[in-house]
Amino acid sequence: MEFTLERYPRTIELPDETSITLRLLTAEDTEKLIVLFANVRDEDLRIMRDDVTDPNVLRHWTQTLNYERVMPIMAEVNGEFVGEVSLHRHPNTPHDNVGQIRIYVQEEFRRRGLGSQLLRDVIELGRDLGLFQLVMELFIDNAAIISAFERRGFEREAILPVYQMVVMRYDLGTRPGREVLDIDHADQLPPRREWPDLIFDSALLDIPDEFNLSDMLLDDIVARGWGERTAIYYRNEEVSYELLLGEVQRLSYSLARLGVQAGTPVLLHMPNTPQAIAANLAVQRLGALSVPTPPQFSPHELDFIAAESRAMLAITTTDYQADISRMRAATEGRLGPIVVHGLPDHAPDEQLYSYARLVARGQQGYPATLRRRNQIGLLLYTSADSGHPRGTAHRLDGLLATLDIFGRQVWRVNEEDIIGHLAPLGFAQGFVTFGLLAFRFGASVALPDDPMAESGTELVSTIRRHHITLLSASPVVYRQILADQSVNTLDLASLRLCSSGGEPLTKETYLAWEERFEQPIFEGFGTTEMLYAFLSNAVGMAPRPGSLGRVVPGYQVKVVGDYGNELSSGEIGFLMVRGPTGTLYWNDTASQHKSVRNGWNRLSDYSYMDPDGYYWFVARSDDLIKTRSYRIDPTEVEAAIQAHPRVSEVAVIGLPDEMRGQRPVAYIRPHEWEEAHSVLAQSILSSLRGRLAEYKMPDEVVFMKDALPRNAQGQLLRRVLRDQVRRQGEE
Known part of the structure; x- marks a missing residue:
């Protein structure tokens, strides 16, 4: 919806060079509507359905505006309305993908091209809103009007003899339309009509039209005078922001010489090390597309991802070099150079390049490439029932919005924070939490000594050593820590906030943790498709044990029934959500169609909302x-x-x-x-x-x-x- 509203107001020009402003109807337009319909003819009035000669009807229109259901576009000349076209929708009903049209043009503006322009506009409006069909009901005896609609691509769908009417249909799925995906990889993304609404709350977000994440997360922090601050704690190392920026600049220069440029997909198959963070930021610095994969993925999964993502370069470590080389052979040469951390020297004949050598020979101060905010910056893969992973694409403005909303509004991250986490870059939680979030605020991340650490014991050791202040972990990790009787409150004394997600924490785990360590766990809920949590108990810092929390600022959430009807508090249904991030499946229009309804992301999770606005997980629909x-x-x-x-x-x-x-x-x-x-x-x-x-x-x-x-x-x-x-x- 946000994308659609941004189209108006705008100016068009008729063939006779008359300038027309197209804009949305507002609550202040009653008098202009009365003037527009003052001299409406009887044959026009009968297809308007409403008695537009009655001022009370028109006042009702302006006083009950709801763009979700009716989108009235007004044609205005010198401050007066000369025509209008309205798109009527029926969200959350079996007809939610069909829009009905109502159109009217003043007598003196007919046969001048205004009607055709209004029709073209409403057709594109229908596409942007994800509709499949547009329909218009006309009286059978209006042969000239029926013929005019047919010339513009409408077809006769049905005749209603009782009402002496014909239903005209325009199929948006098969008719050509303007290309609205003016971004890289548009051929691998769903059609624009299948996209969710992306909503950017200007009160919370200030996102530039062009920017570079690496520049914002590193250059800006160093320019603030924080270059000596620690960005990464790892084993006995402390990597400063200045050192991290230098490594990222030099690596990005060398990657560019290997052919990586804006929009190039780059596979990142690495465990949790400082080099994984630097490699991702170098990819972002070039404006390329990060395709991180968890080291736990199988060879079959890696083969699929390499082929489907069209990755042209991979970055890995010596532990996984053989897997990536074998994967390159499976892509029949589509995957090119492989950069290996731990490789002592280049092996150009095998297209193997030493990470350390590339950094050493890179150019200090290599500049960041600015990218438009609507470009895709991240491709994550998640499990699917199809037998192979499913790609989920994420726009750059969604990435930045997640950092700013969650970092400022929910966790309230500051430069003194040290963030601890176990998930690798290939998972959404890992990519955001230790790959980006800390650096937006000049904070630090602390990595376990073992890059493949998965247990609570290893995480406790990291907390003790590096004095982590903000901990993000799965429920099973919290239960592992609880099961270790040697852990006491002093071991975790540095923590100011504990967060959980991935699966239900349970009230029992929450209470056991709170009783033993004297602090809450702020459970949240999100999906890979939405990138991060859109529900969290950290909202307002008022946790309710066992719940998923309240709606994260910048998002809208509702619970609907099987037929899309919105449910009241306490009623169990499916979660629907929209915000600055949303479902964009990679090469999977069938799944996209199932997952987006009228601009809302539909989740297959049974949940309900209580009277206080907390959401409660019931079960996944396939687990119930x-x-x-x-x-x-x-x-x-x-x-x-x-x-x-x-x-x-x-x-x-x-x-x-x-x-x-x-x-x-x-x-x-x-x-x-x-x-x-x-x-x-x-x-x-x-x-x-x-x-x-x-x-x-x-x-x-x-x-x-x-x-x-x-x-x-x-x-x-x-x-x-x-x-x-x-x-x-x-x-």
Whole structure:
């Protein structure tokens, strides 16, 4: 919607050189409407539907303006209206992709090209709003008008004999339209009509038309006189902003000589090291496209990403050099040079280049390339049901908006903060949290000694050594720290804020942490498609244990039912969200169409909002267990089981049942010192009675020897567990 509103006002010129202003109708335009329709003819009046000769009708129009439903575009000459075209929509209904047109032109401006111009404008308006069809109802005896619409590409869809009307249809999906994606990689992005609304609140954000992230995050900080401040803590190293800027400048110069330029996709396959941060910022300095991948990704996943992203260069380490070289062979030469950290020297014949040599031979002071704010700066890959990762593209202005909104409005980051995190650059949380966010505010990041660290124990060691003030971790990491009885409040005394996301934290984990370490955990919720959290308990610093928090400033969130109707507080439905970031799938228009509705991003998560504006997660739609006429949230059952002192981890899934549809089954891994047997199973089930409704009780407990399936961020993968169980049943 924001993109659409920016089109107006604007000036057009008719063939006779008459200048016309096109603008939106406002609440102050009642008198101008009355004058416009003062001499409307009877044949025009009957297709207007409303009695526009009645001033009360026109006052109602201006007093109840809602651009989400009706977009009235007025044609104005010398301060007077001479025509109008309105686009009527029906959001959150089965007809939400169809728009209805109403058009009127004053007698003296007919046959001068104004009607054609208004039609062209409303057609492009429909495209920008993501509509599939436009319809206009005309009376059958209006042969001349019907013919005029047909000349402009409308087709007769239906005749309504009772009303003596014909329905004219314009198919926006097949008719050619102007190219609105004047950006790099437009052929790999969804059509503009499938985009979500991108909303930039001017009260919160001041985003330049052109900028460079590397310049803002490094050059500006050094220019502020903070060059000696520490940007990165790693092992026994302290990398200053001045040193980091110099490395980024020299590396970007050398990458440019290898062919990287604005818009070039560059694969970053690295663990959490200072070089990973510098490499990403060097890519951004050139205005290129960062394509970070987690080191945990499989060769199959890497092959797919390299081919689909069209990456022309990769940056990695000696630990992954063989994987990337093999991947290059799989791309049949599309992937070119490979830059390797840890490689002692170049091997040009194999297109292998030493990271250290490129930095040493680079040019100090190499300038940053300015890019338009609407260009794509990041391509992240996330899991999908298709069997291969799904790419999600992110605009530069969305990246900057995330840093400014979350850093200033939510976490309130300042230059004294030291941020700790475990996720690598290839995950949205890692890319934002330790790859960019700290540097926007002159703060620091602290990396674990082990670049592949995943455990709470390793994170605690980093907190102790580098005095982290702002911690972002997954719920499983917080539970690992709680399970380590050697950790005390003094170990975590430097922390001023703890944040969690990725999967439900649970009220039990929150309360255990707060009781033991005397501070809250601010849980939040976001998706890779939205880049970062749009719900957070850190909003207002008033956490509500177990909730996802309140809406992050700059975003709009609502809960809708199966048919798109907005639900009241307490009613369970799907989350819909929009803001400065949004879903832009890479080469996947089918998924894009399912994920965006009328400019809103639609999530497949059942949730509800309480009367105080806090949102509560119920379940992913594919994880929800449907038994008899009940719906069971697996996370609720898992939280109850997790409270048993002998349980290490648990997953509850629904298995097919002929009578009930599904039956809940608990897959449990006891602590390593516990013995799995029927007595323990009975003890666990007995502990649930009185805590869970009878229909929520697991039918069966299955003990697991191995860890439950999780992704690299520690998120429980119930669908993988369901597939494992299904395959075992088929054997």
